[in-house]
Amino acid sequence: xxxxxxxxxxxxxxxxxxxxxxxxxAFPMLLLMGFGTIFRSGSAPAFTLVVSGDVRATRTGRDxxxxxxPTPVKLLELSAQAAGERWHKGETAAQLEPAGDGFAVKxxxxxxxxxxxxxxxxxxxxxxxxxxxxxxxxTWIPVTMESPGHAHASNYAAFLxxxxxxxxLMSMGLFSVGMVNVSYREKxxxxxxxxxxxxxxxxxxxxxxxxxxxTFLQSALMLLLGFLAFGIGNQGSYWMLAGVMALGxxxxxxxxxxxxxxxxxxxxxAAISNALFFPMMLLSGVYFTLDSAPRWMxxxxxxxxxxxxxxxxxxxxxxxxxxxxxxAGLAIVAxxxxxxxxxxxxxxxxx
Amino acid sequence: MTEALxxxxxxxxxxxxxxxxxLDLEVRRGEVFGLLGPNGAGKTTTLEMIEGxxxxxxxxxxxxxxxxxxxxxxxxxxxxxxxxxxxxxxxxTPREALTLYGSYYPKRRSAEDLLDLVQLRDKADAYHITxxxxxxxxxxxxxxxxxxPELVFLDEPTTGLDPQARRGLWDVVRRIKxxxxxxxxxxxxMDEAEALCDRLAIxxxxxxxxxxTPMGLIQALAIPSxxxxxxxxxxxxxxxxxxxxxLPVTVRGDFWEIPTPDPKALLPDLLEAAETAAVPxxxxxxxxxxLEDVFLHLTGRSxxx
Numbered sequence: 001x002x003x004x005x006x007x008x009x010x011x012x013x014x015x016x017x018x019x020x021x022x023x024x025x026a027f028p029m030l031l032l033m034g035f036g037t038i039f040r041s042g043s044a045p046a047f048t049l050v051v052s053g054d055v056r057a058t059r060t061g062r063d064x065x066x067x068x069x070p071t072p073v074k075l076l077e078l079s080a081q082a083a084g085e086r087w088h089k090g091e092t093a094a095q096l097e098p099a100g101d102g103f104a105v106k107x108x109x110x111x112x113x114x115x116x117x118x119x120x121x122x123x124x125x126x127x128x129x130x131x132x133x134x135x136x137x138x139t140w141i142p143v144t145m146e147s148p149g150h151a152h153a154s155n156y157a158a159f160l161x162x163x164x165x166x167x168x169l170m171s172m173g174l175f176s177v178g179m180v181n182v183s184y185r186e187k188x189x190x191x192x193x194x195x196x197x198x199x200x201x202x203x204x205x206x207x208x209x210x211x212x213x214x215t216f217l218q219s220a221l222m223l224l225l226g227f228l229a230f231g232i233g234n235q236g237s238y239w240m241l242a243g244v245m246a247l248g249x250x251x252x253x254x255x256x257x258x259x260x261x262x263x264x265x266x267x268x269x270a271a272i273s274n275a276l277f278f279p280m281m282l283l284s285g286v287y288f289t290l291d292s293a294p295r296w297m298x299x300x301x302x303x304x305x306x307x308x309x310x311x312x313x314x315x316x317x318x319x320x321x322x323x324x325x326x327x328a329g330l331a332i333v334a335x336x337x338x339x340x341x342x343x344x345x346x347x348x349x350x351x
Numbered sequence: 352m353t354e355a356l357x358x359x360x361x362x363x364x365x366x367x368x369x370x371x372x373x374l375d376l377e378v379r380r381g382e383v384f385g386l387l388g389p390n391g392a393g394k395t396t397t398l399e400m401i402e403g404x405x406x407x408x409x410x411x412x413x414x415x416x417x418x419x420x421x422x423x424x425x426x427x428x429x430x431x432x433x434x435x436x437x438x439x440x441x442x443x444t445p446r447e448a449l450t451l452y453g454s455y456y457p458k459r460r461s462a463e464d465l466l467d468l469v470q471l472r473d474k475a476d477a478y479h480i481t482x483x484x485x486x487x488x489x490x491x492x493x494x495x496x497x498x499x500p501e502l503v504f505l506d507e508p509t510t511g512l513d514p515q516a517r518r519g520l521w522d523v524v525r526r527i528k529x530x531x532x533x534x535x536x537x538x539x540x541m542d543e544a545e546a547l548c549d550r551l552a553i554x555x556x557x558x559x560x561x562x563x564t565p566m567g568l569i570q571a572l573a574i575p576s577x578x579x580x581x582x583x584x585x586x587x588x589x590x591x592x593x594x595x596x597x598l599p600v601t602v603r604g605d606f607w608e609i610p611t612p613d614p615k616a617l618l619p620d621l622l623e624a625a626e627t628a629a630v631p632x633x634x635x636x637x638x639x640x641x642l643e644d645v646f647l648h649l650t651g652r653s654x655x656x
Contacts, residue, residue: 189439192432192434192439196498
């Protein structure tokens with residue numbers, strides 16, 4: 001009886017916490033409905049294999065493409081030049097190209113999961129073609145891992161590091177910075193400041209500068225550890241790396257502050273920030289391609305800041321490249337920063 | 352200019368309650384002015400509107416001759432505020448807090464000076480979270496003085512403190528007044544209002560009931576004295592005694608209360624009536640009326656109700 005009462009009371013308290021109810025029941029269902037709807041599209045293939053150049057020029061090439069036709073791999077045949085451009089933009093997960101008498105497959109290091117899958121299917125199709133022709137010892141298609149900037153690293157962890165830095169930054173901006181501000185406001189820790197002549201922008205900028213230096217220290221430690229433990233090093237200019245990171249930090253911090261202006265309570269803030277964080281992370285196309293998402297979505301997510309930011313970061317860190325091709329992307333990040341800071345300043349309340 | 356504060360017809364309505372229903376106030380420079388009333392009377396809302404934390408729905412507020420809408424920054428530089436609960440960061444020390452807040456103002460007092468004033472020198476470098484309730488309140492008071500303000504607001508400065516800590520805080524308030532500052536405080540303790548305030552206003556249900564000096568308000572009651580008969584346990588029905596005495600008798604907790612303009616004349620009659628009615632009282636004592644009685648007279652309720 002005692003146990004039953006305790007059990008019922010736990011349920012009552014839980015069901016009265018509206019934020020907990022939302023996160024436990026509504027949010028996962030919304031997520032499922034959202035992604036289910038976006039990626040439904042019947043039996044559409046999940047993996048795109050870019051076919052570069054004149055694979056069709058040879059008979060074995062034509063046979064291989066024919067063998068790939070009924071598989072879940074979607075073929076996208078492009079000229080060598082167009083394929084190269086697509087590869088460089090980081091949108092291709094795997095690419096098939098002619099090499100000597102046979103073929104070669106390149107897998108994008110950043111989209112390894114999807115790329116490897118497409119490569120395996122290509123491998124099997126190739127074996128099937130050879131089996132049909134019979135007789136000879138079967139050959140394998142050589143598969144290489146490469147970044148969009150054509151960097152090869154002996155160490156896969158090297159490719160993970162910039163992604164880790166970026167997600168870390170985004171979660172710090174969206175979760176800790178904003179959350180701390182909402183909860184401080186909730187507890188009345190800012191009210192005492194409201195009766196002083198301290199200007200709001202000084203307070204906000206002071207916090208952003210503090211977080212900026214914290215993030216730099218944190219990233220520096222991760223880079224140092226990466227170097228000491230795994231021999232991972234920055235391939236590009238440290239100035240560019242620092243510049244890109246400062247911009248990204250500013251952007252996500254400002255975003256956290258701006259969101260904090262819209263939440264009354266910390267529970268409310270948790271809801272808003274999560275609702276933004278997951279879509280930004282999943283839809284930015286940096287962890288898997290959106291090949292099977294509807295066209296409008298692929299175009300809409302271009303304006304999200306995570307993708308251009310991470311692309312620039314990876315270009316510098318892994319490819320040792322400059323930022324020449326990333327001007328437009330970084331401009332998007334800068335625009336987000338400016339808008340978010342303006343909104344944060346406008347919405348900021350002491351109490 | 353002798354006026355520190357002038358308030359005309361301020362109102363504040365929240366979705367479910369009228370917090371302040373049209374209020375006029377005037378506070379002269381150099382006086383300690385008290386806003387007295389039970390919890391929920393609208394004292395804090397009134398104070399917050401005056402301090403610029405809450406915008407009034409209607410009415411006019413002038414502090415030191417300045418208007419919030421035009422001179423916000425100037426006003427903030429010249430007033431000091433102690434909020435009802437000052438929530439500071441857990442791991443800031445009093446010395447750091449005083450230095451930081453001082454840096455927000457063009458004119459400031461040294462942290463050392465303030466630490467001495469509120470007797471926190473030996474806790475100057477302790478984390479805020481480790482201070483006692485009284486020490487936190489004194490730090491909050493010191494923070495309110497960090498800019499050498501002309502006008503100081505104290506919202507329930509002694510609520511939750513033990514009697515000794517309260518006395519200590521009263522001394523500090525008296526020192527602030529002696530330095531020539533104007534002090535506006537809210538409290539729901541009558542003894543505090545009597546001990547500290549030059550003038551006070553009594554509020555209830557968002558309205559001002561009366562204002563004046565503590566003495567003036569008490570003397571304005573026609574019945575400046577009260578006789579109390581205390582009992583062991585529950586007092587008996589005062590009916591027969593009341594009939595004999597011919598005066599109102601009110602039962603309060605474990606005693607009877609008989610207000611009187613002239614205790615000297617009343618006492619013989621009262622003792623005789625008690626004897627005749629065989630009232631089993633334990634003690635009898637006569638006290639002068641307090642602000643509590645003023646409030647009771649005005650509202651029919653006790654301040655603590």
